[in-house]
Amino acid sequence: MHTRRDLLNRSAQLAGMLASLGLWPGLAQAQAQAGAYNAAAFEAKSLAEVMKALGGSAPVESKDVSLIGPDIAENGAVVPVAAATTLPGVKCLLLLVEKNPAMLAAVFEPSEAVETHIGTRVKMSQSSPVFAVAMLADGRVLYAVKEIKVTLGGCGG
């Protein structure tokens, strides 16, 4: 049985190794500076990979978690979204955009002094389901999903 800490350590080590080998140029410096940045999670392409990189169990859909966002976003470059849950003991709140090149957008780690309702703005390359995932201290991983339609993609160029 692997604990979350083991997995996190291992992925950090692996990222460090890859970075020191120069496989991820530019990352070595960032790793040295940022320390705890979980690069593996931000490279992941699916929800399962993200959960693996973060050491969480398989997510379950739940009414207690919500994703707040528009039904239709006119501009995919700035889509206001928020993740919220009413449950206590939240370790992490995640925002994920399924059809982006890398799925994970943001990981929030709120302390007791912060309400578990955190908003930001994300880029969306195309219309896609957007996930809010809450990782709880008791090991449960719950999610909510909402389809957001984008009329103008945010990753053009």
Place this chain on the structure above:
Amino acid sequence: MADPMRIRAQANGDKTTVRVLMSHEMETGQRKDAAGKLIPAWHIQQVSAALNGKTVLTAQWGPSVAKNPFLQFNLKGAKPGDKVAITWVDNRGERRSDEATVV
């Protein structure tokens, strides 16, 4: 050095709404320039918020957070006069901290 953040911390009863607008390019690493070369990723990786010097929220961000990122959260138990400090670090190792007073 990046431009300063705009931080507003507004107390409303026992909860304080904090809104932060950071000034950052948030380049994804997916886009190409006019010559067809990939523009390297340049984005904020870590954000932390502190209330009176005590960290209350940390975040890790990928490149899909929008340009000039916006962050909103609610603090429990903050009073007018308390200091809210926000710090970010990007993948080039640049960092910036700004502070605001709860009103």
